[in-house]
Amino acid sequence: MALEIDRVTKRFGAFPAVQSVSLIVAPGEFLALLGPSGSGKTTLLRVVGGLDVPEEGQLRFDAQDMTLTPARERRVGFVFQNYALFRHMTVAQNIAFGLDVRPSSTRPPAREIKRRVQALLARMQLEDMGARYPSQLSGGQRQRVALARALAIEPRILLLDEPFGALDAKVRKGLRQWLRTLHDEMKLTTIMVTHDQEEALALADRVAIMNAGRIEQVGTARELRETPATPFVRDFLDDTPSHAQGSGI
Ligand SMILES: Nc1ncnc2c1ncn2[C@@H]1O[C@H](COP(=O)(O)OP(=O)(O)OP(=O)(O)O)[C@@H](O)[C@H]1O
Ligand SMILES: [Mg+2]
Known part of the structure; x- marks a missing residue:
């Protein structure tokens, strides 16, 4: 764009x-x-x-x-300095957040959200970490989750x-x-x-x-x-x- x-x-x-x-x-x-x-x-x-x-x-x-x-x-996808992930959400829930909060008219079906999250986890080299919480990740891994979260909405x-x-x-x-x-x-x-x-x-x-x-x-x-x-x-x-x-x- x-x-x-x-x-x-x-x-x-x-x-x-x-x-x-x-x-x-x-x-x-x-x-x-x-x-x-x-x-x-x-x-x-x-x-x-x-x-x-x-x-x-x-x-x-x-x-x-x-x-x-x-x-x-x-x-628009945003990643800020010292970007705070939601601590009470798993990695997968963090990534799905921007899609989950959409009104039902524009929200993709649950299985599509799941598929996108899985694809992003793979791309971020975080395949097995979807069920972890942010506190269980390294700083670099957290930054990659923040990026995945920004990318989940397919930003322009x-x-x-x-x-x-x-x-x-x-x-x-x-x-x-x-x-x-x-x-x-x-x-x-x-x-x-x-x-x-x-x-x-x-x-x-x-x-x-x-x-x-x-x-x-x-x-x-x-x-x-x-x-x-x-x-x-x-x-x-x-x-x-x-x-x-x-x-x-
Ligand atoms: N909400 C606000 N209210 C008043 N002044 C603000 C506000 N946000 C930013 N400013 C002022 O606007 C100017 C630009 O701020 P900005 O945050 O865009 O700078 P920056 O280039 O990102 O700096 P840094 O490298 O320190 O992050 C600064 O002088 C700042 O104090
Ligand atoms: Mg600044």
């Missing part, structure tokens, strides 16, 4: 957390959103997901205006806000490669917020750099490094560790 963010502004009181942001994400694209703390990354994702309504601008999914469409009608766009923030570097590296493969195989359109520049540059087709509520530049890792549009972009990427620059991406 193609996503168009067209001059979107979201204010909290008088404070513009997102200021006239325009961005087009192509069908099947994996876009990383980078920027300092407080620059508006989460707010922008919340606007796309329908958790916040912008004061100005328009959002389009495949050219269709979605600006005022309620979140549950957008078919996947929004990830620091999905691996709580994990150690090694687990993170394994999971991110796995996520990119999943994105390609399922033909998802994905926006992922990360603080980790190396992760963004290694994983995404394009990277958008945010600063003070605005997008300073969008481009491939190479474009951003070779032709930074603003001093901010140049300085921000200069801080990236040199081993990431040598990765050939």
Whole structure:
């Protein structure tokens, strides 16, 4: 699905957390959103997901205006940092949640939900863990359950806000490669917020750099490094560790 963010502004009181942001994400694209703390990354994702309504601008999914469409009608998959699974539900019940809560007119039959959950468990390499509770899983396994839960509704766009923030570097590296493969195989359109520049540059087709509520530049890792549009972009990427620059991406 193609996503168009067209001059979107979201204010909290008088404070513009997102200021006239325009961005087009192509069908099947994996876009990383980078920027300092407080620059508006989460707010922008919340606007796309329908958790916040912008004061100005328009959002389009495949050219269709979605600006005022309620979140549950957008078919957006969300995974947040430190994403809390429902502790009193099993892994399988967590994954099925987004389907189970649908009104009966749009809810798939129980056996179809079961089939989807089983397929997702297999894809997440969690086949035998459907009956476990979140407390019985490792951090990386929990993150994969959170992803499976987001994918169960067959989202048109996947929004990830620091999905691996709580994990150690090694687990993170394994999971991110796995996520990119999943994105390609399922033909998802994905926006992922990360603080980790190396992760963004290694994983995404394009990277958008945010600063003070605005997008300073969008481009491939190479474009951003070779032709930074603003001093901010140049300085921000200069801080990236040199081993990431040598990765050939
Ligand atoms: N509900 C809210 N009410 C008031 N101000 C808010 C609210 N949510 C966010 N803000 C402010 O909007 C700005 C952008 O916040 P946002 O959470 O989008 O930043 P971020 O880029 O995701 O930062 P981080 O990397 O720390 O997660 C911040 O200055 C924040 O304090
Ligand atoms: Mg945030």
